Structure formats: C-alpha cells, structure tokens
Amino acid sequence: MSMYQVKPVCGSLxxxxxxxxxxxxxxxxxQQGNSCTSDLCSEHALQNGEVDPAVKAxxxxxxxxxxxxxxxxxxxxxxxxxVTTPDADLDLTVSSSLSSQSPSSTTFTGVTNLDTLLGKDxxxxxxxxxxxxxxQPPLTLLVLHSVLCQRYRVLSTVHVHSSVSNxxxxxxxxxxxxxxxxxxxxxxxxxxxxxxxxxxxxxxxxSVQNMCPIEGEANVARFLFKxxxxxxxxxxxxxxxxxxxxxxxxxxxxxxAKERAAVLRxxxxxxxxxxxxxxxxxxxxxxxxxxxxLQSGPASSTxxxxxxxxxxxxxxxxxxxxxxxxx
Amino acid sequence: MTKDEVQGAMEEDQAxxxxxxxxxxxxxxxxxxxxxxxxxxxxxxxxxxxxxxxxDRYGVxxxxxxxxxxxxxxxxxxxxSPEKADQLIWLRARVHTSRAKGKQCxxxxxxxxxxxxxxxxxxxxxxxQMVKFAANITKESIxxxxxxxxxxxxxxxxxxxxxxxxxxxxxxxxxxxxxxxPLQLEDAVRPDGEGEEEGRATVNQDTKLxxxxxxxxxxxxxxxxxxxxxxxxxxRDTLTNKGFVEIQTPKIISAASEGGxxxxxVSYFKTSAYxxxxxxxxxxxxxxxxxDKVFCVGxxxxxxDSNTHRHLTEFVGLDIEMAFSYHYHEVIDSITDTMVQxxxxxxDNFQTEILTVNKQYPSEPxxxxxPTLRLEYTExxxxxxxxxxxxxxxxxxxxxxxxxxxxxxxEKYDTDFYVLDKYPLAVRxxxxxxxxxxAKYSNSYDMFMRGEEILSGAQRVHDAQLLTERAMxxxxxxxxIKSYIDSFRYGAPPTWxxxxxxxxxxxxxxxxxxxxxxLHVPT
Numbered sequence: 001m002s003m004y005q006v007k008p009v010c011g012s013l014x015x016x017x018x019x020x021x022x023x024x025x026x027x028x029x030x031q032q033g034n035s036c037t038s039d040l041c042s043e044h045a046l047q048n049g050e051v052d053p054a055v056k057a058x059x060x061x062x063x064x065x066x067x068x069x070x071x072x073x074x075x076x077x078x079x080x081x082x083v084t085t086p087d088a089d090l091d092l093t094v095s096s097s098l099s100s101q102s103p104s105s106t107t108f109t110g111v112t113n114l115d116t117l118l119g120k121d122x123x124x125x126x127x128x129x130x131x132x133x134x135x136q137p138p139l140t141l142l143v144l145h146s147v148l149c150q151r152y153r154v155l156s157t158v159h160v161h162s163s164v165s166n167x168x169x170x171x172x173x174x175x176x177x178x179x180x181x182x183x184x185x186x187x188x189x190x191x192x193x194x195x196x197x198x199x200x201x202x203x204x205x206x207s208v209q210n211m212c213p214i215e216g217e218a219n220v221a222r223f224l225f226k227x228x229x230x231x232x233x234x235x236x237x238x239x240x241x242x243x244x245x246x247x248x249x250x251x252x253x254x255x256x257a258k259e260r261a262a263v264l265r266x267x268x269x270x271x272x273x274x275x276x277x278x279x280x281x282x283x284x285x286x287x288x289x290x291x292x293x294l295q296s297g298p299a300s301s302t303x304x305x306x307x308x309x310x311x312x313x314x315x316x317x318x319x320x321x322x323x324x325x326x327x
Numbered sequence: 328m329t330k331d332e333v334q335g336a337m338e339e340d341q342a343x344x345x346x347x348x349x350x351x352x353x354x355x356x357x358x359x360x361x362x363x364x365x366x367x368x369x370x371x372x373x374x375x376x377x378x379x380x381x382x383d384r385y386g387v388x389x390x391x392x393x394x395x396x397x398x399x400x401x402x403x404x405x406x407x408s409p410e411k412a413d414q415l416i417w418l419r420a421r422v423h424t425s426r427a428k429g430k431q432c433x434x435x436x437x438x439x440x441x442x443x444x445x446x447x448x449x450x451x452x453x454x455x456q457m458v459k460f461a462a463n464i465t466k467e468s469i470x471x472x473x474x475x476x477x478x479x480x481x482x483x484x485x486x487x488x489x490x491x492x493x494x495x496x497x498x499x500x501x502x503x504x505x506x507x508x509p510l511q512l513e514d515a516v517r518p519d520g521e522g523e524e525e526g527r528a529t530v531n532q533d534t535k536l537x538x539x540x541x542x543x544x545x546x547x548x549x550x551x552x553x554x555x556x557x558x559x560x561x562x563r564d565t566l567t568n569k570g571f572v573e574i575q576t577p578k579i580i581s582a583a584s585e586g587g588x589x590x591x592x593v594s595y596f597k598t599s600a601y602x603x604x605x606x607x608x609x610x611x612x613x614x615x616x617x618x619d620k621v622f623c624v625g626x627x628x629x630x631x632d633s634n635t636h637r638h639l640t641e642f643v644g645l646d647i648e649m650a651f652s653y654h655y656h657e658v659i660d661s662i663t664d665t666m667v668q669x670x671x672x673x674x675d676n677f678q679t680e681i682l683t684v685n686k687q688y689p690s691e692p693x694x695x696x697x698p699t700l701r702l703e704y705t706e707x708x709x710x711x712x713x714x715x716x717x718x719x720x721x722x723x724x725x726x727x728x729x730x731x732x733x734x735x736x737x738e739k740y741d742t743d744f745y746v747l748d749k750y751p752l753a754v755r756x757x758x759x760x761x762x763x764x765x766a767k768y769s770n771s772y773d774m775f776m777r778g779e780e781i782l783s784g785a786q787r788v789h790d791a792q793l794l795t796e797r798a799m800x801x802x803x804x805x806x807x808i809k810s811y812i813d814s815f816r817y818g819a820p821p822t823w824x825x826x827x828x829x830x831x832x833x834x835x836x837x838x839x840x841x842x843x844x845x846l847h848v849p850t
Contacts, residue, residue: 056711120711122705122706122708122709122713123704123709124703124705124706124709125703125706129739129740131741154376157698159696159697159698159700160696160697161695161696161741161742162670162671162693162695162696162697163694165675183654183656183702183765185701185702185706186703186705193740195696195740195741196467197741204563204740205738205740207665207713208710208713208735208738208739209713210713243723287381
C-alpha cells in the first residue's frame with residue numbers, strides 16, 4: 001500500500017533513446033521561420049486546408065492594395081507640389097500632418113539645430129550680416145530669407161552703408177515690413193541684417209572671432225539653406241544639388257550667352273526626367289536656378305521642360321520676394 | 328732819462344707806429360671797400376632809374392582810407408580754373424611764399440584754404456625792378472594783383488589750384504607784414520610724423536596758441552572751422568525741419584544743476600552765481616510747458632580738471648529734448664536720424680575741407696549705416712566674451728572695452744557710429760526707467776563714434792512714486808531730491824533726457840583740441 005498517491009508529472013510518451021540520448025529536445029537555433037510557417041502551415045493544415053489559399057489570397061490582395069496606396073500617395077504628393085496655389089505651405093503642412101508615415105515629406109524639414117550650426121547661444125541675438133551691392137540684388141537670398149522667416153523668429157533689418165549714396169526704395173523694403181517687436185532684439189532667434197554697400201562681391205559675416213567672412217551668393221545661399229534643413233544625406237544627391245547651384249551662379253548668371261544656352265539645355269534634359277532638379281524634392285538647386293534663369297534673360301527662348309518647371313516653382317509661392325526685381 | 332728808458336721809449340714809439348701803420352692800413356682798406364659799395368649802389372640806382380617802364384605797375388600804395396570806391400571785381404582764388412584762361416582779373420590775397428630766380432619771381436598767393444602760383448617775369452609788362460620788388464615782398468603781406476590767368480600743361484602739385492597760374496601785370500602791397508614771423512605757416516600745417524622723419528620743423532602747440540592769429544590762417548585751421556560751422560548748421564537745419572524749436576537758455580544760474588563738484592562760481596553783485604553746466608533743467612521745463620520738441624546750441628561750462636581730449640572747461644553743447652508718445656525708441660530714432668543727416672551733409676558738401684584736414688591729420692573716412700545700427704547690451708557682452716574679455720552681465724563697460732567693442736562692431740558691420748541699447752539698471756542713475764520685460768536692464772543707451780562714447784540717454788522715471796522707490800533702492804536721501812520729485816506731480820509727459828558732447832561730433836574728423844583765443848587749457 002502507498003503512503004501518498006501522486007499523479008505522474010510527465011507523460012510516458014518520451015522514450016529515451018538509450019544509450020546515446022537521455023532526453024531529446026527540439027533544436028532552438030535557426031529555422032525559426034520554418035518553424036513559424038510550419039506552425040501556420042500546421043495551423044492551416046489543422047484547419048482543413050480549405051481556408052489556406054483564401055487567406056493567402058487575402059493577404060496578397062492586402063499587400064497589393066497597400067502598395068498601390070503608397071504609390072498613389074507619392075504621386076499625389078508630387079502633384080500637389082506642382083499644382084498647388086500660393087497657399088502651398090499651408091496645404092503642405094496640413095497634408096503632412098495628416099500623413100504621418102509619408103516617405104516624401106514636406107520641403108525643408110529635417111532636424112536642424114541652430115545651436116550646432118551657429119554656435120552656443122550666449123543669450124543675445126545671433127545676427128547674420130550680409131553686405132550686398134545694390135547693383136546686383138541677391139534674389140536667392142531674399143527667397144531664402146522669406147523661408148527662414150517661416151521657420152524661425154527672424155529680426156530682419158535693411159541698412160544703407162555710407163559708401164552708397166542712393167538706393168531705390170524697393171531695395172529698402174525687400175525684406176518685408178518691419179516686425180512689430182523689432183524694438184526688442186533679444187526676443188528673436190535669428191537676426192538677418194542686409195546692408196547695401198559698395199562691395200565687389202557679396203559677403204556674409206556672422207561671428208567675427210570664429211568665422212571668416214563668406215563670399216559669393218552661392219556660398220551664402222548654402223549656409224542659409226542649411227539653417228533650415230540639411231543637405232540630402234545621400235552624397236551623390238548632395239553633390240548634384242551643389243553642382244546645380246554652382247552652375248546657376250557661375251554659368252547662368254555670370255556666363256556668356258553660349259554658356260547660358262548650354263545650361264538651359266542641361267536643365268531641360270534634367271527636368272525631363274524628374275519634376276525637380278534633384279529628384280522628387282524641391283531643393284536649393286531649384287531655388288538658385290530659378291532665380292538665375294529669370295535674372296539672366298527673357299523667358300522666350302527657354303525650352304518647354306524648363307518653362308513648365310518655372311511655373312511649378314512659381315506656384316510654390318516661395319519666390320514672391322524676388323518678383324519685384326525680375327520685371 | 329736813462330739810455331734804456333729812451334731806448335724803450337723809442338721802441339715803444341716804433342711799436343706804436345707799427346700798430347698805427349697797421350691800423351691805418353685797415354682803415355684805408357675799409358674806406359676803399361665802402362667807396363666801392365657806394366659806387367655800386369649809385370650805379371645800381373642809376374641803373375634802376377633808367378628804364379623803369381613799369382614804375383606805375385607795382386609799389387606800396389597809400390593806406391586804404393576809403394579814398395575812392397572802386398568798382399573793381401576781385402576774383403576768389405578758389406574760382407581760378409581753366410575756364411578763366413586768358414582773362415585779365417584782379418584779386419587780393421596773401422603772399423604765401425616768394426622766390427626769385429634770375430629774371431623771374433615765383434609767388435604763391437593764398438586765400439583761406441586755397442592757393443595759386445603766380446609769376447612776375449621780366450618782359451614787356453614787367454621790369455627788372457618790378458621783379459626785384461616782388462621778390463622782396465615779405466610773407467603774409469596782403470597784395471592786390473592784376474594778372475592774366477594761364478593754363479598750365481603740367482599740374483602744379485603744391486597748390487590747390489593745380490591747372491592754372493597767374494601772370495602778373497600789376498602788383499601792389501596793401502598791407503605789409505613784418506619780415507620775421509613768429510611761425511612759418513608751412514611748418515604749422517606739416518603732419519607731425521613727416522616733420523620728424525625729414526628733419527623739418529613743426530610748430531609747437533604753445534607757439535601756435537601764442538600766435539593764434541597766424542595759426543588760424545593755415546589751411547587746416549580754416550577747414551576745421553568750416554567743418555564746425557557745417558556741423559552746427561546741419562544740426563539746426565535737420566532739427567528745424569523735424570519741427571523742433573530753438574531756445575536759448577540762461578548761462579548764469581543760481582544753483583549748480585549737475586552736482587556741485589564741477590561748477591564755476593562767479594561773483595554776482597553781492598552774492599555768487601554759477602555758470603551753467605548744461606541746459607538740462609530749462610529744456611525739461613520747456614517740455615513740461617508743452618513745447619514738445621526743443622533744441623539748444625550754446626556754451627557749456629564744466630570745471631573739470633582732467634586733461635584729456637574729451638574734457639574741456641568750456642565747449643559748445645548741442646542739446647536736444649523731446650517728449651515721446653509711447654516708446655523711447657522714438658527718441659533714439661530721431662537723434663540717430665539727425666546724426667545721419669549731419670554725416671551725410673558733411674560727406675556730400677564738405678569733402679574739400681575733410682581732405683584738407685586729412686593732409687595734416689590723416690584718418691580713415693567715416694563710415695555709417697542708415698538707419699543707424701542699434702545693438703543691445705547682451706549682444707555687446709557676447710561679442711566681448713567671444714573676444715576673450717571677462718566681464719559680468721551687469722558690469723559697466725570700461726573705456727578700453729568700449730574701444731575694443733567699437734573695433735569689433737566695425738569689423739562685423741563696418742560702421743563707426745552705433746547705438747548700444749538696454750544698459751544694465753545697476754550701472755545707471757536712480758532716475759533711469761527700468762526695462763519692462765527684464766528688471767536687470769534699463770531703458771537707457773549710449774551712442775558711440777569710433778569706439779568713443781559721445782552721447783548718453785535714458786528714459787527717465789516720470790512717476791513720483793516709482794522715483795521714490797528707486798531713490799530708496801539707491802540709498803539716496805529723499806530730502807535732497809524732494810523738489811525734483813515734486814516737479815513730476817503736475818502731469819509730466821513721458822520724458823527722456825539726452826546729453827551730447829559736441830566736441831566729439833567733430834570727431835568725424837580728428838582735430839587738435841579747440842582753444843578760445845585767450846584761454847589756455849589748465850595744466
């Protein structure tokens with residue numbers, strides 16, 4: 001007679017494979033997929049096998065639909081950028097807030113930190129000083145300025161240097177109306193001081209101790225653009241943007257008629273392949289080329305792709321500050 | 328007499344006669360020379376008396392006693408240009424230099440800032456005697472000259488009128504000058520460095536002051552005074568156009584206005600009075616009397632014993648006072664605009680004078696921005712910190728730091744004139760209005776030219792209660808300022824005050840310290 005009856009804990013199904021193996025255990029490494037699918041399969045298999053193809057088909061359909069949806073989304077975004085009204089920014093921000101997972105995000109986003117770019121905040125206004133010759137107003141910088149104003153609180157001022165005696169009134173108001181809070185400089189994140197001066201080349205000064213002056217509209221444009229959003233992380237794309245910017249300032253704006261014609265042809269062929277010069281997104285390349293194309297000559301001789309692209313740029317609404325100087 | 332004595336006497340006689348002989352010989356030689364000289368003179372005179380066909384074309388005419396009113400037009404030296412070529416003109420100027428060379432005499436005739444080369448040459452219009460006369464005219468004499476204007480192929484570098492010279496036909500000395508002058512004008516205008524380098528003389532400041540009349544004739548002095556006049560005129564015109572009223576305030580007052588230390592006392596009949604240190608009190612009275620905008624140009628007296636180029640016992644003050652509506656920046660904008668108009672006026676209309684002064688006192692051209700640059704104290708601190716200066720947030724700027732800041736601002740913005748706004752409250756007087764958003768700072772500012780402070784201003788507290796609080800905070804005896812606080816009890820408009828040191832406004836052009844003619848700077 002037994003003292004305490006205890007039920008058997010483990011089943012008697014396990015048959016030790018003596019003398020080599022006492023306990024067999026399933027292999028826990030690798031082939032997990034197989035094990036999953038095998039589970040599924042086994043599940044499916046468990047479920048009579050009839051639902052198996054249906055579920056598969058369902059899944060396939062789901063994938064297909066999702067893929068089409070993504071494609072549509074991309075197409076619509078692209079279209080939106082080319083066809084929208086001057087309230088583009090509003091539309092884009094609205095649409096971007098609705099689609100949190102959109103792969104093609106709005107223009108000029110990306111993480112930028114003023115402190116890393118401009119140096120530690122010492123509790124005072126960080127003022128960027130640009131010396132420009134009134135004979136050659138820097139349109140690209142005016143456009144960049146208006147975009148900067150949307151991103152940050154910018155205190156903009158225009159001065160006339162004593163080396164210049166007379167400046168047309170539209171150059172004095174090119175940065176827009178004076179901000180209501182301009183008496184309190186500390187309240188702004190960034191200062192944009194434009195000085196009309198008799199300089200041979202456009203010049204930018206920021207931190208006299210740590211930075212040498214930056215010369216040339218192309219370089220200042222790059223600096224200002226990077227305050228808003230970083231260059232594309234893909235090195236090839238970034239180089240493409242840079243090369244377009246250089247082409248715009250050196251060959252379109254300052255080049256001979258032959259060089260200009262060559263650039264226009266290059267623009268035409270590039271714009272035949274993608275809506276914008278650097279692919280799917282509006283970038284500094286488009287900004288610079290737009291300003292230089294319109295500054296350099298009449299629009300009659302521009303090829304068709306370029307004309308279409310010019311209209312798209314205008315529809316974006318960023319270029320309104322440059323308009324008064326292009327007529 | 329002994330034989331020896333006789334012999335001695337005979338020897339003496341002989342010696343005497345030898346000496347006598349020598350003496351006689353010498354006298355004879357002298358007489359011969361004298362006779363020769365006299366003969367020569369006589370010959371010269373004879374020579375001069377013969378053939379002086381130009382006798383009536385030069386000389387010293389009788390003193391101008393208004394004998395007759397000539398309708399003669401005297402041309403100004405500054406108007407002599409190639410346009411007047413071949414014209415016969417009269418002009419009156421001073422002889423700056425005269426140099427004879429054989430049959431010609433070159434003169435430089437000077438009038439205020441301008442001079443021109445003139446030539447007397449022996450020919451059919453001028454005789455030898457006339458050329459000699461011209462060469463002997465003493466410097467600084469005033470002459471009347473009739474001459475024809477001739478163009479020159481090569482520019483005359485040493486004169487202001489470089490394209491023409493005068494060929495003199497008649498020359499008369501109206502007022503002769505003594506031969507020996509206490510100082511030479513060329514030396515007085517020579518830049519200090521050049522004098523040392525080439526071993527040429529420059530004139531000591533004391534000598535200049537002792538002979539101020541001559542020193543003021545130099546081109547540099549003429550230019551400086553014209554610039555000063557221009558600054559005052561531009562100041563007046565700009566403010567009048569903005570609707571300001573010019574007032575004249577009392578200079579003999581009954582109580583020291585700024586604080587007793589730096590005031591001059593004058594005896595006033597049976598008691599004493601003081602020379603006004605600034606028109607501040609009267610300007611404020613005008614504002615409280617609804618004048619709205621006033622300015623005042625007049626002397627200011629400070630008994631300051633400092634001997635720097637920024638401290639004078641008597642100087643001309645350009646003072647402004649205005650009421651503002653909502654923000655003290657309205658006032659800053661008004662002042663900076665006035666300054667910019669003055670700078671522009673000097674730049675556009677007084678280039679000749681500026682260049683003249685630059686010859687003796689070289690300097691960089693003055694640069695400014697329109698509208699004027701306004702930086703906040705925090706920005707200045709950031710710039711100084713970056714340059715390695717250690718100073719606290721609420722510390723005042725020392726003079727070397729002000730100069731360094733001026734250089735930093737010049738490097739970044741390329742301007743010599745700017746406003747520094749929002750000074751820390753701790754370094755300003757008790758009557759300064761605190762900043763509404765940040766109690767550490769105040770509504771006060773300074774203006775700088777070439778790194779030197781030229782103007783200080785602030786919004787004043789116009790509320791009696793706040794004034795009392797601030798005074799107590801600064802541990803000031805309320806009894807002493809009771810009348811000041813009381814003056815705000817009768818509806819004082821928001822007011823602000825600004826003090827301008829005008830000696831510095833002419834720092835647009837560096838100049839030697841200004842002295843009145845009979846007052847020397849105390850040592």
